[in-house]
Amino acid sequence: MIFASSNRHKYEEFRRMLSDLIDLKFLEVDYLEPQGEDTREIVVTSAKWLSNYIREPFFIEDSGLFIEALNGFPGPYSSYVFKKIGNEGVLKLMNGVENRRAFFISVIALSYGRGIEVFEGRVQGTIAREMRGGGWGFDPIFIPNGSNKTYGELGDEKDRFSHRGASCRKLREFLMRFESDRLL
Ligand code: ITT
Numbered sequence: 001m002i003f004a005s006s007n008r009h010k011y012e013e014f015r016r017m018l019s020d021l022i023d024l025k026f027l028e029v030d031y032l033e034p035q036g037e038d039t040r041e042i043v044v045t046s047a048k049w050l051s052n053y054i055r056e057p058f059f060i061e062d063s064g065l066f067i068e069a070l071n072g073f074p075g076p077y078s079s080y081v082f083k084k085i086g087n088e089g090v091l092k093l094m095n096g097v098e099n100r101r102a103f104f105i106s107v108i109a110l111s112y113g114r115g116i117e118v119f120e121g122r123v124q125g126t127i128a129r130e131m132r133g134g135g136w137g138f139d140p141i142f143i144p145n146g147s148n149k150t151y152g153e154l155g156d157e158k159d160r161f162s163h164r165g166a167s168c169r170k171l172r173e174f175l176m177r178f179e180s181d182r183l184l
Pocket of ligand 1: 006007031061062079136138151
């Protein structure tokens with residue numbers, strides 16, 4: 001099974017969560033994503049396009065941080081916004097804002113012999129008042145509900161709370177069902 005992405009951090013998280021089940025290979029590609037608001041639509045269109053080139057089962061993932069007080073910004077533009085203004089920029093936008101609620105989503109599209117399956121994970125949380133911990137991307141500023149630590153402070157424990165953990169658990173269930181039927 002292949003995971004295709006330009007982001008090695010995502011691969012490392014998926015590999016960590018699936019290592020007991022599959023040998024996940026990393027295909028580093030920066031594929032063109034269609035623009036739009038609907039993450040599900042974006043990821044399915046990208047998977048269909050990539051399936052013309054990748055001849056074995058693979059999956060991709062699209063994720064994003066949606067901040068309530070900013071009307072869902074950066075949402076589908078999370079990657080671009082992170083590169084341009086980083087955590088410091090987002091914290092500046094949130095300066096003096098009392099409503100810190102936000103959610104992260106992760107949408108996986110798995111492409112295999114029978115077509116495309118989608119698995120979605122969503123986690124509510126809050127934006128921290130300052131950066132805490134390590135990790136990557138928005139890890140130091142996102143506190144998932146159920147914890148008082150940021151993703152960055154959680155380390156590997158992040159998987160139990162994270163949006164990617166949630167989508168990956170659904171992918172796991174699907175793979176386990178199909179592996180037993182030898183369809184993959
Ligand atoms: P792909 O090639 O797989 O698309 P990407 O990094 O461009 O890699 P996305 O388009 O899905 O990925 O952008 C999501 C962005 O949201 C990502 O670049 C991070 O800035 C942020 N993000 C997503 N999941 C995150 C996580 O678990 N921790 C921190 N930041 C995250």
